[in-house]
Amino acid sequence: MPEHHTRPGSVASGDILQTVRVGLPSNLPFAGPLTYAVPEGLALAPGDWVEVPLGKRVLVGVVWDDTEGDDPDAPVNAAKLKSVAAKLDAPRMREPLRRVIDWVAAYTLAPHGLVLRMAVHMPAILQPDAPRVAFRAILPPLPEDVRITAARSRVLEAAQHEPLSANDLAEKAQSSPAVVRAMADAGLLQRVTLEPAKPPTPDSQRPGPALSPEQEAAAAHLIAGVEDRAFRVDVLDGVTGSGKTEVYFEAIAAALNAGGQVLVLLPEIALTAQWLDRFQQRFGVFPTAWHSEVSPPNRRRTWRWVADGAARIVVGARSALFLPYRDLRLIVVDEEHDQAFKQEDGVRYHARDIAIVRAQMEGVPICLASATPSLETVANIDRGRFHRLSLPQRHGGASMPTVEICDLIQTPPPRGQWIAPPLVDAVTQALADGEQALLFLNRRGYAPMTLCRTCGHRFACPSCSAWLVEHRYTGRLQCHHCGHQERVPSACSSCNATESLAACGPGVERIAEEVAERWPDARVAVMSSDLLQGPQAVRELIDSIGRHEVDLIVGTQLIAKGHHFPMLTVVGVVDADLGLAGGDLRAAERTFQLLTQVSGRAGRAERPGRVLLQTVEPTQPVLKALVAGDRDAFYRAEQAARQDAGMPPYGRLAAVIISASDLGAAMEFGQKLAAIAPFGPDIRVLGPAPAPLALIRGRHRVRLLLHAKRSVNVPAALRDWLAGAKTTGSVRLAVDVDPYNFL
Ligand code: ADP
Ligand code: ZN
Numbered sequence: 001m002p003e004h005h006t007r008p009g010s011v012a013s014g015d016i017l018q019t020v021r022v023g024l025p026s027n028l029p030f031a032g033p034l035t036y037a038v039p040e041g042l043a044l045a046p047g048d049w050v051e052v053p054l055g056k057r058v059l060v061g062v063v064w065d066d067t068e069g070d071d072p073d074a075p076v077n078a079a080k081l082k083s084v085a086a087k088l089d090a091p092r093m094r095e096p097l098r099r100v101i102d103w104v105a106a107y108t109l110a111p112h113g114l115v116l117r118m119a120v121h122m123p124a125i126l127q128p129d130a131p132r133v134a135f136r137a138i139l140p141p142l143p144e145d146v147r148i149t150a151a152r153s154r155v156l157e158a159a160q161h162e163p164l165s166a167n168d169l170a171e172k173a174q175s176s177p178a179v180v181r182a183m184a185d186a187g188l189l190q191r192v193t194l195e196p197a198k199p200p201t202p203d204s205q206r207p208g209p210a211l212s213p214e215q216e217a218a219a220a221h222l223i224a225g226v227e228d229r230a231f232r233v234d235v236l237d238g239v240t241g242s243g244k245t246e247v248y249f250e251a252i253a254a255a256l257n258a259g260g261q262v263l264v265l266l267p268e269i270a271l272t273a274q275w276l277d278r279f280q281q282r283f284g285v286f287p288t289a290w291h292s293e294v295s296p297p298n299r300r301r302t303w304r305w306v307a308d309g310a311a312r313i314v315v316g317a318r319s320a321l322f323l324p325y326r327d328l329r330l331i332v333v334d335e336e337h338d339q340a341f342k343q344e345d346g347v348r349y350h351a352r353d354i355a356i357v358r359a360q361m362e363g364v365p366i367c368l369a370s371a372t373p374s375l376e377t378v379a380n381i382d383r384g385r386f387h388r389l390s391l392p393q394r395h396g397g398a399s400m401p402t403v404e405i406c407d408l409i410q411t412p413p414p415r416g417q418w419i420a421p422p423l424v425d426a427v428t429q430a431l432a433d434g435e436q437a438l439l440f441l442n443r444r445g446y447a448p449m450t451l452c453r454t455c456g457h458r459f460a461c462p463s464c465s466a467w468l469v470e471h472r473y474t475g476r477l478q479c480h481h482c483g484h485q486e487r488v489p490s491a492c493s494s495c496n497a498t499e500s501l502a503a504c505g506p507g508v509e510r511i512a513e514e515v516a517e518r519w520p521d522a523r524v525a526v527m528s529s530d531l532l533q534g535p536q537a538v539r540e541l542i543d544s545i546g547r548h549e550v551d552l553i554v555g556t557q558l559i560a561k562g563h564h565f566p567m568l569t570v571v572g573v574v575d576a577d578l579g580l581a582g583g584d585l586r587a588a589e590r591t592f593q594l595l596t597q598v599s600g601r602a603g604r605a606e607r608p609g610r611v612l613l614q615t616v617e618p619t620q621p622v623l624k625a626l627v628a629g630d631r632d633a634f635y636r637a638e639q640a641a642r643q644d645a646g647m648p649p650y651g652r653l654a655a656v657i658i659s660a661s662d663l664g665a666a667m668e669f670g671q672k673l674a675a676i677a678p679f680g681p682d683i684r685v686l687g688p689a690p691a692p693l694a695l696i697r698g699r700h701r702v703r704l705l706l707h708a709k710r711s712v713n714v715p716a717a718l719r720d721w722l723a724g725a726k727t728t729g730s731v732r733l734a735v736d737v738d739p740y741n742f743l
Pocket of ligand 2: 461462463464466479480481482483484697
């Protein structure tokens with residue numbers, strides 16, 4: 001790779017003009033890095049951080065190298081070229097990360113700068129951690145002409161030992177930072193400079209638990225991969241409670257032992273807290289966390305720690321993929337099938353897929369863990385690209401829970417209630433035996449719709465095609481799409497009838513109300529993202545459930561994942577049909593995964609577990625497979641159906657979503673696009689059709705769906721197609737390659 005991009009300039013004869021391409025983290029719609037002149041005497045290499053002028057602004061960018069998409073033969077008008085303003089002192093962006101950014105931009109059709117921005121976190125990140133100033137008592141004798149007050153003498157006392165910051169010292173001496181500083185000025189304390197803080201190093205030599213033979217074999221395979229230092233994908237496919245985490249911890253230990261860094265991706269921030277605890281128990285220190293709730297000062301430090309290699313283990317959400325690892329040796333994606341890995345706005349990427357790309361660019365192994373791998377992953381196992389490691393049994397001889405159907409037609413709940421008699425009995429029994437029960441309903445709030453019994457008016461969001469969801473704890477009606485909220489009215493806004501509003505259908509809050517009436521003595525917890533503020537609150541609740549301070553849990557998918565509660569024996573799925581409505585491509589797969597996961601909470605220790613699925617359609621294949629415990633039969637049927645239809649992972653999809661302030665404009669643009677759409681035996685475009693959620697935030701939405709054979713290069717086809725489309729007025733266009741959301 002050339003150091004820079006040099007070419008003869010058109011300036012004065014004989015001059016060699018040095019230019020570089022600079023990637024700019026921005027939301028400006030550039031196709032790629034921009035070319036700048038390099039001032040004489042400035043040596044730049046790919047990955048260097050620089051300041052460059054753009055219009056009237058000065059932006060921070062990264063020196064890029066020659067890559068696809070750039071036109072190296074385009075004439076550079078030297079006279080018009082602006083120069084790099086300065087080189088910044090920051091760790092170089094390594095080539096594998098630059099290649100990942102190029103790859104994501106090319107694949108998702110997102111502007112290069114928008115992708116680069118995910119790796120940069122401007123501007124603070126480029127400021128090195130300031131050395132910390134600390135204070136320490138001077139050696140005697142003290143200067144004579146200084147007055148020693150009581151406060152000063154307390155500070156002197158406190159400053160006898162290790163150097164402390166002004167704040168820490170003041171706190172220890174019950175004084176103030178101003179007193180501390182004044183004492184230093186008066187010569188009573190010595191100022192010392194401390195190295196910036198570093199994260200603690202995990203103890204990778206600590207022994208883990210004794211592994212079962214299956215765990216041992218899987219761990220040995222993963223460790224061999226880490227030692228090989230080559231790209232490969234291993235799928236840790238083990239039933240819930242089989243000890244997948246313990247297995248990949250062994251691979252993490254191997255990577256840490258070798259002096260490298262490890263990235264662990266989890267689908268939800270709420271899960272990281274428990275993961276941090278578990279890691280701490282195994283390796284003695286907490287790992288470094290990276291997600292949207294990490295405070296800005298911590299982000300800045302963490303980014304630096306990752307770049308200089310001090311952060312040995314990073315656990316985080318999607319965005320941790322774009323951190324500047326210095327010496328990455330292993331990536332783990334836990335719950336790899338989880339759709340939360342798909343980012344649905346801005347750059348629409350799937351974090352599992354990009355994790356694989358990153359592992360490939362870095363030349364390191366990646367481990368995908370799941371009890372219900374995605375069909376995409378299964379197809380890659382079948383194609384021989386990924387290697388499967390199976391853990392077919394629960395750890396420690398715990399049995400898998402029994403799964404039963406609870407037929408809501410044959411044994412319906414009483415009117416206005418949602419828990420049917422068989423589930424009531426099961427929960428009552430568990431409580432009587434001193435065990436815990438979980439009622440699962442993947443719907444936040446109290447009721448998904450509010451209806452006026454007098455006029456039939458239904459309360460809808462003013463700017464989305466969606467009903468308002470009642471949240472009784474906050475007394476509000478909320479739109480789950482745009483965040484609009486209003487007070488629950490006392491009268492119908494359409495006919496003014498009072499006491500006429502009826503809540504239709506249940507959310508978790510309503511189930512909690514029913515639970516409180518039916519089991520008044522049970523200690524009940526409701527677990528729903530809107531009721532718990534941040535990961536810490538989730539962690540506290542999880543801990544208290546673990547300590548058996550809660551008998552009955554009512555929860556959304558937040559509770560379904562990853563937790564281990566030994567006393568939880570009964571899981572009731574209040575509405576097993578919920579995810580199957582709407583008929584999107586992955587509805588059955590997703591429902592199977594979610595219900596397997598929530599079922600997996602039951603009976604993880606000595607006491608056997610029991611799962612009841614409430615349904616009005618007991619013959620649905622998904623539910624039958626869950627009852628039979630026959631995952632592979634379900635997968636085979638689902639694969640066959642996708643194969644027949646040429647749907648992912650056996651075919652390809654991309655969505656083009658057009659939005660505008662009026663429907664006509666969106667539709668008209670959609671028709672124009674359809675008219676120039678690619679068409680042939682391997683590719684066709686469906687639509688335009690109004691999106692199921694036709695209105696969001698006041699914008700009308702129309703969708704086109706590109707469906708192609710697997711052999712088609714979809715991003716290239718999209719680029720050719722959309723190159724001819726100029727949006728005007730309020731029309732906006734978004735592209736979603738491999739869509740997961742069909743709303
Ligand atoms: P999974 O991630 O597959 O659902 P976990 O790794 O959470 O399973 O393991 C389930 C439980 O069994 C956890 O409490 C874990 O600590 C325990 N466990 C797993 N493997 C072992 C082992 N080899 N020795 C002791 N405990 C284990
Ligand atoms: Zn709305």
